[in-house]
Amino acid sequence: MHEFFVNLPFLIILISFLAALWLLSKSADYLTENAIELSEILGVPEMIIGATIVSIGTTLPEFSTSLVAIANHATELALGNSLGSVMTNGGLILGISSLYGSIPVSKKSRLAVWSIIGGMLMIVLVLLPQLSAKSLILPSWLGIGFLIFLPLYLFRSFRTPKAPASPNLTVEKTPSSAKRSKHSTSQLIIKILVAALIVTFSSTILVQTVQVTAERFNVSATIISATIVALGTSLPELSTSVSAARKGYGSLAFGNLMGASLMNVFLVLGTAMAFSKPAITVPLQFLEFHLPLILITFAYIIIAIYNTKKFELTKKEGILFLFIYLVYLLINIFG
Template sequence: MTLMTFVYLIAGLILLVAGAEVLVRGAAKLAAQFGIPPLIIGLTVVAFGTSAPETAVSVQAALDGKGDLAIGNVVGSNIANVLFILGLTALIAPLIVSRQLIRLDVPIMIGASLLTMGLAWDGSLSKLDGAVLFGGILTYTAFLIVSSRKDKAAAEDDEFTKELGLDETPKPYGWVINAALVLGGLVLLVAGSNFLVEGAVNLARALGLSELVIGLTVVAIGTSLPELATSVMAAIRGERDIAVGNIVGSNIFNLLCVLGLASLVSPLPIQIAANALAFDFPVMIAVAVACLPIFFSGFRINRWEGLLFVVYYVAYTVYLVLFSTGKPVAEVFAAAMLGYVLPLTAVTLVVVAGRAWHKHGFTGDELKR
């Protein structure tokens, strides 16, 4: 393993995060100057910005013919977003779960996960599959815009106006500056994705791990840094419902938009590794489904549940490394997790959720938050 491998990885991550930030700021102000409401900017530009690193890396990997890296990045990011980032954020402060997340967004996240696995079941994602996924994100975004304009446009307009600095007086030729920021952000994203993909491939070869495992771990965590920063800062500021919504929205966007775009631009269908279909996709779906009983347990994510998420993410990562290196203990580890730990956890969560459901129901005060 050479020093340049780490240079590529670190440089790639820095450029991706910086590029996403610059792109969001420039695009938001540019859109505002053209008269687009702050709410719509928040639901589109900001949503794209937090997933811009995943988009850049998966699209670049698809163009380079590195399908394992593209798939691992998205699947790994979705697993890391819930287990690691949401778990870590809940350890900082218990998180509030809104009614819309339980009734709408989490089921959509589960549905998107099942749809993606269904499309990938034949061992590849074609351009047609990519079109189906990308059509899903267009429909979802349009629905969010329409429903939000009906329900709470004024409050959210003020929130996004303040957050994105859209209340500032436009400067002369400001659109030129903002357009330059958008262009600069795109350049940083492309450069960062090139560096990160190159560094990830070199790291996989040096450690004797597959590109899929590196995509599921190192690259997934790296491209999820914007979500990590957003959720942790939201928890620290007391905006604990935003922290949860950010993660769920990002996961939906990753599956429908990121994988959709990657499949559309790939010269050939993206091949899906058999072990990814047999293990990683089911884990991603299980993690999405697990959100429902945990979110129902008092309509909040407590610290013990956050700790449970983080522990499971560590266990998942350990298994990936053991399996990829061919360690015999991997089978014993997997049997223990699947045969004892996961079923026990599932029963516990169902009992806790059932008690919460019986106590509050869909008309309880907790659900009105």
């Protein structure tokens, strides 16, 4: 598809970008509505739906992009896309979502944040002993370990949760709310999957148009992968999370973002590390800049969550998340 857009006039690329952006927004909103309805029928907190079904669907663009990058031996693109998406989710999108009001964070969501931090620390610990070598390599065994961890985490997430200690953590669902649903569980699952496919298709077009435009302005591959491509593939998370936060489902927004970030680390990057031939080579700047800033961002998420007894994020934290992402973006462009 990339070759298709390369020789097109810029006006056609711009029209394709706008059409894909509109389709992405509508399909993501449709996905969110059906995911919420599904959570009501199943009696499952919306955070769990966001951290599993919605996050898997919205991570498909990153996953497909990384698979294409691996097939074309563009391992730096796969690495930058996954890590850049994690930073985009934890900085830009979480910041924007927080501006719509307080976001309650449940215990399972906090576990997702800790898991992401643990994955980042594992990567750093594997790379640090290689500093004296000519190149930094991510071994396949680490990717296999990530892929083993992921289903264990999902299994834990799907377990029936205990009743929340505070009504702020989740939106309670009553049997009457399930009876009001006009769709069966199978119908809703099909709708969610179809919406996820449309999200993937539209975001793929969006990424390609943005990437071709960036290449015409001679932007480096590292910047493209960690910023523009990462932002493009994270637009489904942006649409679904902002839509959920705007409708008062803050826990779904946070669950979606943390679930998508976890998928980017353990599924997208894990698959890239496990199956990439040759192994993924990590530019030194990723160890010096990208990984530390991701760790700082998610460490601050933990601090912000535990800062009060309410276990929630507010507009104040959202502004700081946006500032951190702005610093990340500026250093990538001008650093």
